[in-house]
Amino acid sequence: MFHTKRQMYQKFAATQAHACQIRSPANAVLASNAPGLDVFGTGENPFLFLNNTPDTDRLIDALCTRTATDIEIKTDTSIYQVAVKPLGRDLLLTAQEKTSDFIIHQSLSQQLAIVSGVLSALTEPLYLTDAHDVIVYANQSFCRLLGRTTDKILGQKIGQVLPAHDKNVVILKRDDQDAAYTISHQPIPNLHLKMTCSVLRPYVPQSHLTKTELFEEAPIPCLLVNTINQKVMQANKAFGKALDKAPADIENLPISEIFTEESYKAFAQKVDRILARQPDADPVELATAEAFGDKNFNTFVTSVGQEKDSLLLYMVDVSTRKNLEAQVAHAQKMQAIGQLAGGIAHDFNNLLTAIIGFTDMLLQRHRENDDAFMDLMQIKGNANKAASMVGQLLTFSRKQPVQERLFSIHDAFIDLSGLLQRSLAPFGLLKMDIRRNLGFVKLDKGQLTQIFLNLAVNSKEAMPNGGTFKIAANIEKIKKSRPIGNDTLTPGEYVKIMVSDTGTGIDAVHIPHIFEPFFTTKGTGGKSGTGLGLSTVYGLIRGANGFISVDSVPNVGTTFTIYLPRFKEGAPTAEDADRQPALPLIQKPKTETNIMLVDDDSGVRMISARALKTIGFNVVDFCNAEQALEHLAPNNLPHLVISDMIMPGMDGETFLKAIHKNHPDVKKLLISGYSEDIRRQASEEKETFAFLAKPFDLKQLVQKINEILGY
Numbered sequence: 117m118f119h120t121k122r123q124m125y126q127k128f129a130a131t132q133a134h135a136c137q138i139r140s141p142a143n144a145v146l147a148s149n150a151p152g153l154d155v156f157g158t159g160e161n162p163f164l165f166l167n168n169t170p171d172t173d174r175l176i177d178a179l180c181t182r183t184a185t186d187i188e189i190k191t192d193t194s195i196y197q198v199a200v201k202p203l204g205r206d207l208l209l210t211a212q213e214k215t216s217d218f219i220i221h222q223s224l225s226q227q228l229a230i231v232s233g234v235l236s237a238l239t240e241p242l243y244l245t246d247a248h249d250v251i252v253y254a255n256q257s258f259c260r261l262l263g264r265t266t267d268k269i270l271g272q273k274i275g276q277v278l279p280a281h282d283k284n285v286v287i288l289k290r291d292d293q294d295a296a297y298t299i300s301h302q303p304i305p306n307l308h309l310k311m312t313c314s315v316l317r318p319y320v321p322q323s324h325l326t327k328t329e330l331f332e333e334a335p336i337p338c339l340l341v342n343t344i345n346q347k348v349m350q351a352n353k354a355f356g357k358a359l360d361k362a363p364a365d366i367e368n369l370p371i372s373e374i375f376t377e378e379s380y381k382a383f384a385q386k387v388d389r390i391l392a393r394q395p396d397a398d399p400v401e402l403a404t405a406e407a408f409g410d411k412n413f414n415t416f417v418t419s420v421g422q423e424k425d426s427l428l429l430y431m432v433d434v435s436t437r438k439n440l441e442a443q444v445a446h447a448q449k450m451q452a453i454g455q456l457a458g459g460i461a462h463d464f465n466n467l468l469t470a471i472i473g474f475t476d477m478l479l480q481r482h483r484e485n486d487d488a489f490m491d492l493m494q495i496k497g498n499a500n501k502a503a504s505m506v507g508q509l510l511t512f513s514r515k516q517p518v519q520e521r522l523f524s525i526h527d528a529f530i531d532l533s534g535l536l537q538r539s540l541a542p543f544g545l546l547k548m549d550i551r552r553n554l555g556f557v558k559l560d561k562g563q564l565t566q567i568f569l570n571l572a573v574n575s576k577e578a579m580p581n582g583g584t585f586k587i588a589a590n591i592e593k594i595k596k597s598r599p600i601g602n603d604t605l606t607p608g609e610y611v612k613i614m615v616s617d618t619g620t621g622i623d624a625v626h627i628p629h630i631f632e633p634f635f636t637t638k639g640t641g642g643k644s645g646t647g648l649g650l651s652t653v654y655g656l657i658r659g660a661n662g663f664i665s666v667d668s669v670p671n672v673g674t675t676f677t678i679y680l681p682r683f684k685e686g687a688p689t690a691e692d693a694d695r696q697p698a699l700p701l702i703q704k705p706k707t708e709t710n711i712m713l714v715d716d717d718s719g720v721r722m723i724s725a726r727a728l729k730t731i732g733f734n735v736v737d738f739c740n741a742e743q744a745l746e747h748l749a750p751n752n753l754p755h756l757v758i759s760d761m762i763m764p765g766m767d768g769e770t771f772l773k774a775i776h777k778n779h780p781d782v783k784k785l786l787i788s789g790y791s792e793d794i795r796r797q798a799s800e801e802k803e804t805f806a807f808l809a810k811p812f813d814l815k816q817l818v819q820k821i822n823e824i825l826g827y
Contacts (some may be wrong), residue, residue: 122146125206134212137162141182141205155211162209163198167191175200177764182207183742185765188214239335241297241316244304249274252311261288261316274314286316337413337431339366340420343387346371349426358433359408375402386417387427402431412438462762464502465789468811470719471499476814477727496813503811520660522556522683525589525611528564535565536585539572543582546572550589554611556683559660567656570649571615571676578619578674588614591682600679601631601665603658610662610679621670630666709825710753713737714744714771715760715787720810724758727814728821740764741771748775753782756825761788772805780804783824787812 125147129136137152139145145158156162162179166172171189178185178200186199197212241261244253254269262269262277269277278286286297297316304311331338337355339348347370351363359366372380379402389396399414413431420428475496482489529550537546557564568587575585592612598605622630631654657664661681668674711733715721718739725737736754738744742765744757757775761768772784784805808820821827 132210134210137209138203139179139207139209141207143179146206152209152211156209165211166196166198174764177740179207179209181740181742181765183740183765243269243274243314245274245312245314247310251277258316334430337433339429339431341371341427341429343391343419343425343427346384346387346427348374355431358411358413358431359404361408374404374408376405379403383415383417390417390419390427399432401434411435462789465810466717466720468499468503470717470723472496472503472811472813473720473723473727475499477723477730499811520558520560522558523561525554525557525613525680526550526552528557528561529587529589532565532568536568536572536587539569540576540585544572544576544579545582545584547584547586548588550587554589554591554682557611557660557680558683559656559680563656563660567653567678568615570653574649575615575617575619575674578617578621583618583673586614586616588616592679594679600663600677603663605663605679609682611682613678613680614675615678616673616675618673621672621674622666622668623670624668627666627668631664708734709755710734710736711821712744712747712754712757714739714741714758714763714768716740716763717760720760720787723814724817727817731818733821741766741768744771745774748779750779753779756783756785756821758785758787758821761786776804785820785824 125138129138129147129149129152132149132152135149135151135155137145137148137156139162143160148156155165157164161176163172163175166175166189169189169191171187174185174187175198177183182202184199184201186197186201188195188197195214197214199208199210201208201210239257241258242255243251243258246252251269251272251274254266259266259269264277278288284299286299287294288297289295295318297318299314299316301312301314304313331340331350332352334352334354337358338352339355340350341347342349348367351366353363356363356366366374371383375383379400382400383402386396386400397416399416402413402415404411404413411433412435414434415432416430418428418430420426475492479489479492479496482492529548533546533548540546572585575583579585590612591609593609594605594607597607631650654664657678657680663679665677666674667677709732711728713721713725713728713735714737715724716739721737721739725735728735736747738747740763741759744759745766757772759768759771763771766774768786768788772786775782775784785808786805787808787810789810806820806824808817812820
């Protein structure tokens with residue numbers, strides 16, 4: 117029978133085009149096709165070919181726990197779609213390489229985007245057709261010329277759109293009169309798809325044409341350059357306008373002075389290929405030197421004249437696109453760093469939950485006058501401080517939920533001082549003048565960190581050779597409304613915070629725009645910025661019913677003045693909580709209570725289960741959701757299910773939703789190291805489960821359980 121099954125498996129594997137392998141419960145290879153042997157091998161770990169990419173652990177977990185998973189994994193050189201699927205008691209492994217499809221798709225998309233970007237900048241009517249004369253692109257000038265919308269043109273054969281035309285001339289009705297247009301056709305090289313670009317121009321008798329008129333009136337920047345000495349012979353009006361200079365000021369200048377050194381090298385190589393009569397229709401990107409502004413041109417170069425002694429440069433200004441690309445690249449970089457910070461914070465919160473939990477268990481065995489008691493309190497206090505630092509990581513990664521609450525502004529700046537000093541390192545010096553009894557402000561602590569971290573980073577960039585970043589705060593009562601920036605400061609009692617630096621300052625012309633989204637002064641000197649830092653600061657402060665203004669003197673420094681509404685009473689600070697002695701855990705449950713605990717972190721699972729059992733709860737724990745679901749039985753349902761959010765295989769949210777669907781009366785508690793997504797999902801599900809953020813101590817866990825169960 118076993119031999120027959122192997123034969124059946126082998127026949128199945130042989131019919132598969134991609135890598136396929138079947139393994140027994142003991143991880144022995146039962147059947148495999150040739151690609152399967154090449155990819156998975158016959159060793160204990162069939163996923164070595166993935167070179168320990170981050171998602172490999174999910175596949176190994178699926179192999180060990182005999183659960184299904186199907187994920188796309190990118191290695192340094194390839195892309196694979198890898199699946200693990202149960203096949204009775206055995207497991208089916210499949211892998212399909214998708215690298216070539218991805219590269220072709222990516223290359224084609226990039227090339228089409230470049231072509232579309234170039235064509236959209238041209239004002240002459242034009243269209244693109246494929247190998248079957250079907251229109252795949254038409255610019256707005258072409259649509260206006262025909263009096264049709266884009267959706268009435270794209271997808272049509274050119275003969276249906278321009279019925280009375282031949283290859284070179286078309287007659288169109290314009291203002292109730294016939295107008296003749298010439299059509300020039302140019303194949304687009306270096307695309308995987310065969311395309312032709314066709315441009316319509318008003319027909320003009322040859323006797324009326326002069327080369328000078330065509331050059332001067334061209335709607336895009338053009339240069340005529342001497343091939344021998346590579347000096348500008350003539351510049352048209354559009355080029356002078358792009359550089360904000362008179363064409364006469366540009367003529368007779370060497371190309372090497374107008375453009376950067378790197379751009380000139382690329383241009384010289386292009387000219388060498390043209391003079392060697394090598395086919396080269398691709399544009400070369402030229403960036404202007406600092407003296408000519410910050411411009412980027414996609415430039416098409418062709419030789420002209422009987423002796424080929426001149427070069428004609430057709431230039432498309434792509435400066436805006438280049439700036440947007442830089443902003444997108446910066447945003448992607450920050451997103452990647454944020455994701456890394458969020459992942460690190462999540463793992464640290466698991467560790468801190470276990471440390472705090474085991475410390476709480478030990479505290480139950482010692483009185484306050486024991487030497488060991490104070491040692492344990494030090495451990496717990498430092499763990500709580502570590503949790504605060506992890507919270508800053510979550511704030512940076514934007515995975516921390518917004519939780520507005522009252523807190524002491526003095527204590528908040530004491531906690532924040534270390535982070536601000538590190539952000540100013542190595543040359544910046546932090547000074548703080550924050551006295552006690554300033555009262556409380558109502559804000560999310562993560563947002564407060566974001567506000568002053570943004571200001572500190574801006575000040576550091578304004579002080580490249582070092583300087584002082586100072587924060588001072590006091591109480592100010594506003595009796596009458598008065599202007600502050602573009603807003604009006606309303607009467608009331610405020611905490612006034614002055615943030616100043618000794619940097620290069622801000623030009624007066626930029627002050628009115630400093631809080632506008634995407635406004636940045638970092639476009640030159642090799643710097644780049646998204647222009648979102650100060651607009652974010654403004655939005656957070658106004659969201660807290662506060663106000664902000666800026667004063668700056670070039671080469672002296674900049675001062676931001678912030679007003680936040682002051683409150684006289686607030687919740688106990690974290691520092692106060694650390695001073696409180698550890699309280700005994702809450703009393704045992706009034707009735708017999710069964711709890712199912714699911715968490716893939718062994719430390720969190722062990723201490724939580726042990727503590728709950730000590731109190732008197734009946735606890736059964738599992739390391740993954742699949743095992744927990746198998747254990748559930750209608751005649752033996754728990755009163756409460758506690759589940760971690762991020763777990764291999766089925767995640768916590770999906771697990772709790774499955775339980776809610778079949779057993780809506782069972783109470784549910786979700787725990788996690790970060791909670792941005794939880795707030796969204798809980799809102800969508802009308803809060804079908806409660807939530808507790810890690811790290812938590814045992815008292816907080818038991819209080820949450822009693823709250824959910826109504827004890």
